[in-house]
Amino acid sequence: MMKRTNIILLLVACFIGGMLSTSCKKTFLEKPKGGAVTVDTIFDTRNQAQYAVAQMYMLCVRGYFPETYDGCRPEAVTDQLYIIHPAYDWASNTINTGSYITGNMSADNNCDYGFGQDNGAGFYWHYKGIRQANLVLKNIDKVADADNAWKTDVKGQALFCRAMQHYELFRYYGGVPIVNKPLDGTLKIAIPRSSVQSVVDSVVKWCDQAASMLPATRPSADFGRVTKLAAMALKARILLYAASPLYNTPGNMKGDVSGARFNDTRDTVLAYASYDKERWNKAAKAAKDVIDNAAAGGVSLLNTGHPLTTGETYATLGDYESVWNVFANQELILVNTSNQVPSSAGWADGSAWGQYLSSKLRLAQWGVKNNVPIEFIQQYEKIDGTKWTMPASGTDLPVDAAAWNLDPRFYQTIAYDGKYYSSQRGILAYYKKGDYSTDGNLASSDAGVDGYATETYKFVARVDNMTDNHFAWPVFRLAEFYLGYAEALNEYQGPSAEAANYLNKIRQRAGMPDKNPATIDAFRDAVQNEETIEFAYEGHRYNDLNRWLKAKTVLNTVLHGIQTTARNVGGQLKRTWTTVPFVTRVFPAKYYYVPFPSTEISLRYLGNSSWDGQNPGW
Numbered sequence: 001m002m003k004r005t006n007i008i009l010l011l012v013a014c015f016i017g018g019m020l021s022t023s024c025k026k027t028f029l030e031k032p033k034g035g036a037v038t039v040d041t042i043f044d045t046r047n048q049a050q051y052a053v054a055q056m057y058m059l060c061v062r063g064y065f066p067e068t069y070d071g072c073r074p075e076a077v078t079d080q081l082y083i084i085h086p087a088y089d090w091a092s093n094t095i096n097t098g099s100y101i102t103g104n105m106s107a108d109n110n111c112d113y114g115f116g117q118d119n120g121a122g123f124y125w126h127y128k129g130i131r132q133a134n135l136v137l138k139n140i141d142k143v144a145d146a147d148n149a150w151k152t153d154v155k156g157q158a159l160f161c162r163a164m165q166h167y168e169l170f171r172y173y174g175g176v177p178i179v180n181k182p183l184d185g186t187l188k189i190a191i192p193r194s195s196v197q198s199v200v201d202s203v204v205k206w207c208d209q210a211a212s213m214l215p216a217t218r219p220s221a222d223f224g225r226v227t228k229l230a231a232m233a234l235k236a237r238i239l240l241y242a243a244s245p246l247y248n249t250p251g252n253m254k255g256d257v258s259g260a261r262f263n264d265t266r267d268t269v270l271a272y273a274s275y276d277k278e279r280w281n282k283a284a285k286a287a288k289d290v291i292d293n294a295a296a297g298g299v300s301l302l303n304t305g306h307p308l309t310t311g312e313t314y315a316t317l318g319d320y321e322s323v324w325n326v327f328a329n330q331e332l333i334l335v336n337t338s339n340q341v342p343s344s345a346g347w348a349d350g351s352a353w354g355q356y357l358s359s360k361l362r363l364a365q366w367g368v369k370n371n372v373p374i375e376f377i378q379q380y381e382k383i384d385g386t387k388w389t390m391p392a393s394g395t396d397l398p399v400d401a402a403a404w405n406l407d408p409r410f411y412q413t414i415a416y417d418g419k420y421y422s423s424q425r426g427i428l429a430y431y432k433k434g435d436y437s438t439d440g441n442l443a444s445s446d447a448g449v450d451g452y453a454t455e456t457y458k459f460v461a462r463v464d465n466m467t468d469n470h471f472a473w474p475v476f477r478l479a480e481f482y483l484g485y486a487e488a489l490n491e492y493q494g495p496s497a498e499a500a501n502y503l504n505k506i507r508q509r510a511g512m513p514d515k516n517p518a519t520i521d522a523f524r525d526a527v528q529n530e531e532t533i534e535f536a537y538e539g540h541r542y543n544d545l546n547r548w549l550k551a552k553t554v555l556n557t558v559l560h561g562i563q564t565t566a567r568n569v570g571g572q573l574k575r576t577w578t579t580v581p582f583v584t585r586v587f588p589a590k591y592y593y594v595p596f597p598s599t600e601i602s603l604r605y606l607g608n609s610s611w612d613g614q615n616p617g618w
Contacts, residue, residue, distance in 0.1 A: 043139040046146040053154060056136055059129030060161035061226070062168075063336035063473030064539035065459055067352045073370060077101065077111050078541040079554055081456065082371040082561065082582045087447035091357055091368045101555075103586030107595040107618055111542075112172045121597050122172075126165045127179065133162035134182040156213030160226045160234065163206040167238050170199050171543055172594040173615065174247075175269030177606070178202050193606050193613055195268040200242045207235035217298045223328055224337040224472070229290065229297035233333050233476040236286035240484045242272075243279035243491070244547035246592060250275045256549040259589030262616050266607075270593060270615070280492035287485035290333075291478070291502075299478050302331040307408050307511025312422050312463050320510050321412040323477065324538075325463055327470045331479065335472035353468035359460045360442045361415055361425065362468075369445055372414055372454040373559040374579055379532050380410040385513045393578040397453060397564050400577070408511045413536055417453035417564045418575050422462045430454075431575050436566035453564040453577060458537040479506055479534055487527045495523045503527055506534055546592055555587035590617025 042052050064074045072092035075081040077100045083091055089098030094113040099105050112122035136158040140151050162180070169176040176199060177191040194202075210231040218225055245253050249271055261267050272279075294300060302323050309318040314326060323331050339352045353362075360367035374390050382388050383405045394400040398418030415421060417430035417440065429440030432451035443449050461468045482502040489499040495517055503526065504514040510533075517523040531544060545551035559582045564575040595618035596606060606613025 039135065039139055040142070043142040044144065046143050046150065049136075049140065049143050049146070049154070052132070052136055052139075053157065056129070056132045056158060056161050057224075058338070059125065059132050060164050061224075061334070061336055061475060063338055063352075063475075065353060065471075065473050066355045066357050067338060071113075071355065072097065072357050072368075073537065074539050075537055075541055076370075078545060079373055079376050079559060079585075080537060080541050082373055082559055083368060084371070084445060084447050084450070085583050088368060088445070100591075101583060101585055103588050105591065105595070107598045107601065107614070110594050110597075112594055123169075123597050123600065126169045129165040130162055130179050131182050133158045133165070134180065137162070138182055152213050153215065156210045156231070157226050159206045159210040159213070160231050163203045163210065163231075163234055166199060166203050166206075167234060170196070170203070170238070171241065171546075173596060174271075174593050175199050190605050192608065193269045196242070196247055196271055197268070200238055200247075203238050204235050207231045207238075211235075216293075216296045220328070224335060226334060227297055229293055229299060230334040230476060232286070232290050232293060233481065236283065236290050236481055236484060237476070239279070239283040239286045240488060241543065241547050243283040243488060245549045246547045247271045248275055248279050249549075253549055256552065257589065257592065260592040260616055266611060277492060280488045284485055284488035284492055287481045287488060290481040291485060294333075294478055297333070298330065299333055300330050301478055301482070301505065301509060302326075302329050303505075303509040307509065309408070309412050314463060317463065318408055318412055318511070320409050320534075323479075324459060324474065325470060327472060331477045332472070332474055333476040333478060335474055337472050339469060339471050339473075351468075353459065353461065353471050359455055359457065361421065361428070361455055361457050361460045361462075362466075364425075364441060365444070369442070369450075369452060370455050371452045371561050371582065372456055373561055373582055375554075375557070375559055376536075377410070377414065377454070379529060380407045381512070381529075381533075382406055383408070383512070385515065390579065393576070395574060395576055397562065397575040397577045407533060409533055409536075413456060413458045415455050415457040416562070417577075421457070422466060424466050431564040431566040434565040434567050434576070436568055436573060440564075440566070451563045451565060453562040453575070456537050474538060479509075480540075482506055483527060483531050483534065487524075487531070490520060490523045490527065494520045499523065499527075503530060506530060510534070549592075551587050551591065552589055555585045558582075558584050588617065590615070 041048065043049050066072055071094050072083065073081055074095065076083050076092045076097040077095055083097060085098050085101060092098070095111045096105060096109040099109055100111050105111060108121070114120050114122045114125040137155055140154050143151065166176070166178065175193045175196045178194045178199060179191065211228045214226060214228045214231055216228050218227060242248060245256070249257060261270060302319055304319055307318050307320070309321050310316045314322070317325055323329060356363045356366045357368045360369045378388065378390055388404065397416060401416055415428055417428055419428050420426065421428050428442060430442045430451060430453045431440040432443055432449055433439045439449050443451050459471055464470055482505055486499040486503040489496060500516050507514060507530065515526050517526050528548060532541065545554055560579045561582045562577050563580045564577045567574045567576050593615040595615055596613065600606060601612050601614050604612055
């Protein structure tokens with residue numbers, strides 16, 4: 001229990017009504033107005049200052065699992081999930097999924113989200129977090145009853161938080177205004193977009209500074225606070241992204257960004273001026289630094305030699321499933337622990353993870369079904385490491401799915417009709433009744449009986465009596481840097497034993513055979529697929545498809561699903577199945593960069609006298 005104590009107290013503080021934050025309905029740098037609570041009173045004592053730190057974490061170290069009534073999984077805009085369109089567009093309107101997947105995203109209805117549909121566009125929330133971090137940095141020295149070591153630690157946390165939100169803005173918009181002080185709002189705001197290079201360099205600098213101030217480890221009561229390794233992890237991630245083709249575009253991929261560039265000097269806010277292979281070397285070194293410093297931070301790959309899940313207790317989980325079920329396990333570098341906020345009864349109730357949008361698996365008829373397209377299912381290899389193609393139909397889905405003999409991570413991630421789930425849910429029933437007596441209890445939605453037969457169950461409670469409070473959202477875990485190192489090393493110097501070693505450490509943990517691709521292209525395909533599977537439903541897919549310049553191909557297609565129908569065969573229930581179209585996806589090239597809200601564009605501070613600052617195509 002001690003691992004949860006302090007972070008709960010911090011997060012409770014976040015319910016204090018915006019004491020140091022700005023209104024999301026106003027411009028994002030506006031000075032807060034009035035009120036009895038002032039900066040001086042907040043930073044008077046160490047105890048009071050913790051409230052400001054709590055607000056900073058709430059705004060800056062976000063989780064991507066639904067945390068509001070109208071929230072949805074971020075993968076709804078990728079090929080990992082399909083939420084029925086248009087009947088359930090309301091269920092994913094925090095990221096405007098319905099308009100996004102049909103090619104109709106707009107400046108005022110984009111996929112960057114805040115804290116729920118009624119709380120304004122996500123763009124403003126990033127700068128609320130940045131302002132909060134800058135306020136902490138500016139004022140923490142005023143705390144009279146704290147020693148210098150504590151103040152230095154808090155400054156390191158604030159630098160990390162400021163870097164984190166600049167990174168978040170970068171991954172959506174490209175180059176953005178860099179804000180490194182809490183502007184008071186009394187003067188005309190005139191902070192134009194900075195280049196991609198400037199944003200990346202700033203984030204890297206702040207991460208280096210934070211790493212020098214933060215401790216390597218923290219006591220269990222401080223689980224959820226950033227450490228030196230977390231700062232190094234953020235640096236490694238943004239350098240990997242910056243080295244990737246979206247930003248560091250090689251000559252043979254220029255055509256892939258046609259429609260997402262101005263083809264003039266404005267492109268510095270979208271990408272580097274020219275390709276530089278050395279960026280991959282920097283990314284490789286940063287990832288290796290994370291790996292080399294992991295042990296000192298008390299972090300290691302969770303690998304007990306048990307790749308298969310054999311039951312519904314912690315002891316019977318496969319290692320991969322344990323990574324996202326076992327609270328505070330050794331692989332986690334940084335997590336969002338908002339799920340641990342106390343309920344009215346005084347302890348964590350898992351409400352953030354038990355929202356009905358999370359899955360029908362969690363809340364049965366009250367849940368919204370998170371359907372898994374077969375195009376994504378086919379990313380999982382067979383257990384022998386070979387590719388496969390799903391048949392068009394079958395006679396008994398649970399028997400057929402077992403016979404596919406896929407990567408064990410498939411069976412630890414995807415639920416399907418006829419699968420035994422838990423003692424509470426039993427055998428899952430998604431089928432349409434056919435000549436059976438009734439439809440399955442998970443077959444229906446507000447759109448009618450659909451019989452769609454697959455859902456993801458990653459981060460949906462199954463063990464521990466289907467309670468949710470063992471979940472914490474992994475912001476960074478060590479496996480990311482094993483694969484990031486392998487990816488960057490291959491791009492810099494081609495396939496090597498070193499790169500293959502780190503690729504295969506992740507495959508071995510999962511129970512998959514080693515791969516040793518002989519060419520740079522084959523290795524690239526292998527490591528990208530490994531990243532796709534290992535981090536399924538952890539918020540990586542949107543970024544990865546974009547940075548690899550694959551979204552325009554992967555997301556301009558028809559996504560399909562599995563539909564099951566019950567048949568009475570000699571008194572036995574058989575789930576016959578067929579593949580059916582879900583939706584025709586559209587991904588215009590301009591989607592590679594999210595549009596800025598029209599309100600901010602109208603103020604004309606983002607660009608210059610001849611350009612309003614908006615991204616190309618919008």
